[in-house]
Amino acid sequence: MSDALRPAGDKWALRFERRLAHPPKKVWRAITEPANLSEWYPLTVTELDPRIGGAILFRDEEGTELRGEITEFEPLKAFAFQEFGEQDRVDDLQLELRPDADGCLLIFTHTFADKTEAAGTETGWNRCLDALDQALDERG
Template sequence: MTDPGHEQRTVLLERNLPYPPEKIWRALTQPHLLEEWLMKTDFRPDVGAAFSFSAEWGAVRGQVLDAEPHRSLSYTWGDDHLKSVVTWTLTETETGTYLRLEQTGFPADQPRYFMGAKAGWPRFLDKLEQVLAGEEAGQ
């Protein structure tokens, strides 16, 4: 029997974006662009590279697990109490890119992290779309 305290929850978001994968990849991996839609960071898309994201509310630490330019990016995301994995998948479509975000590893007995991610990621993705649109307009 499974211990309910060890069950894992996942946040999954999907969007069809009217931009090529290369453009979205830049927004997911370049610190100056990440800061515009997510948080301040020293991120670099090199497997094994450690990084942090910081905001007014605190900080998140991570390490790059996988980076396949223009296709997929995966990294750990957490603090002293949360050990999760964020995976971005980019699939080119006729009209742009299908973007899939999956964050796994939320313990069922820590709903605050899961609820925070469920509420936060849609807002972050909205900001990402604004950054992409601004870049498209040459801003």
């Protein structure tokens, strides 16, 4: 386990920082537009109402639908939502963008309850963030 895991009240948070060689506007589209988000996020995004309190709907590989609610939406700066899973599980995800030279710094935080899932979750998010970087590079 890396130092990405931190206590967050009665939950745990994995925090990742990635410097991306793309401007905030391009990264913002990759993290908030359903088709682009679906390219790297582990679930397919079927609906996204871009406002605080708006719905975000996902579908997994088996066709199960999951829902979420947008908790922060500040264009080009911050996007956060709660993802509601099985057995009353609620995960909080936050993506923050900060301009950085010709690109931007992405700060991604996933807060969850079960510490035993941290190692696998960290590995999964690293793969997803690698896929985000690759998708951005492919768009030129």
